[in-house]
Amino acid sequence: MTEPWVLLSKPLVPPYRDGTSVLVRNLLRRLPPAQPVVYFGDPSAPVRSHGDRVLPAAAMGWQPRALDKGVMLARLMSPGFVRHPIHAFFAANPSSSLVLGALQRLPRRRVVLHTLPASAGAEAIVRWLDRLDGVIVTSDHGRQRLVEAGLSEARVRRIYPGVELPRSTGEPLEQRRSVLFAGDLDPAVVERLVAVAGALARLPGWCLEIAARPKADRDAELRRRLEARLLPDIERGRVRLRGEVEDMPALLGRAAIQLYLADHARRKVDIPFALLEGMAAGVPVAVIDALPVAELWTLGERQGRQGCLRLSARDPRAAAEALAELATRPAELATLGAGARALVCEHFTADAMARQYQREHDEAS
Numbered sequence: 001m002t003e004p005w006v007l008l009s010k011p012l013v014p015p016y017r018d019g020t021s022v023l024v025r026n027l028l029r030r031l032p033p034a035q036p037v038v039y040f041g042d043p044s045a046p047v048r049s050h051g052d053r054v055l056p057a058a059a060m061g062w063q064p065r066a067l068d069k070g071v072m073l074a075r076l077m078s079p080g081f082v083r084h085p086i087h088a089f090f091a092a093n094p095s096s097s098l099v100l101g102a103l104q105r106l107p108r109r110r111v112v113l114h115t116l117p118a119s120a121g122a123e124a125i126v127r128w129l130d131r132l133d134g135v136i137v138t139s140d141h142g143r144q145r146l147v148e149a150g151l152s153e154a155r156v157r158r159i160y161p162g163v164e165l166p167r168s169t170g171e172p173l174e175q176r177r178s179v180l181f182a183g184d185l186d187p188a189v190v191e192r193l194v195a196v197a198g199a200l201a202r203l204p205g206w207c208l209e210i211a212a213r214p215k216a217d218r219d220a221e222l223r224r225r226l227e228a229r230l231l232p233d234i235e236r237g238r239v240r241l242r243g244e245v246e247d248m249p250a251l252l253g254r255a256a257i258q259l260y261l262a263d264h265a266r267r268k269v270d271i272p273f274a275l276l277e278g279m280a281a282g283v284p285v286a287v288i289d290a291l292p293v294a295e296l297w298t299l300g301e302r303q304g305r306q307g308c309l310r311l312s313a314r315d316p317r318a319a320a321e322a323l324a325e326l327a328t329r330p331a332e333l334a335t336l337g338a339g340a341r342a343l344v345c346e347h348f349t350a351d352a353m354a355r356q357y358q359r360e361h362d363e364a365s
Contacts, residue, residue: 307340
């Protein structure tokens, strides 16, 4: 009898704040119930109510410490787990690769797969990835970069992240007057948010909602800078600046448009979950024309189901003006919203993701 797969990630402990934990949780919920797995988390609050083995582990921060990884490594090298195949969900970095290499070889050879939720920087660890039994990335762009860096095409797969489809999509988009940015700050994003706030200020009743959770000391500095630049708009109620958000569905339910304003996907899943959850609820997205996130626009073009507005990466003012113009066209907003949901139904459901992962497990076992 084949041993259950170990899904190795940060402990699955609610609330699920980062993209990797959301990916593994969504996957676990949709894997076949008859095939139990092993994962780290809270045994008193399992993701599924049947069959799985939950190894006790406390919640970890954004960047797990080497000691935390060492404890997990030691557990999986103990006699009770040496035969279990392992599927790891870690960012691309040398320390994770060394851990997985040790798990693959010690104390005996076993199957190890590695999903890179965020492919940024993965080219630097190709020589380690090439030793594993398979690599999965979350965008076509990520796969192309790894192949160009020397990883065999046969060794790397792309599986898009998947979300659940909400039963209700809320009030009609044409009745909403909120533009939502939920993401990380960097200097270029700050400039683009300032430009968006300026463009929306000319539209009566419209509001820019900014949900930027702190992940590092640098984030606090950028938040202070953004707050100072937008203070008049904040005081007039045209901008709402938030930190950690407890109820993201409520924000999405008020949004007519959702923004992605970074020209990269560092520290995030290649196709971020916040965008996909909004699209699943019928909220169109406006994204900077930069991969991997702009893959959403490319997919829409290919399928004839556009749910995305592509914004200039070089000109913050032009990007903001294009966004404000879209906000004044309710019929186009409705069309893009329907296209966004259709695109998620076609490519980004949790069921589709789980079927593809199950196929990888079956082939590797």
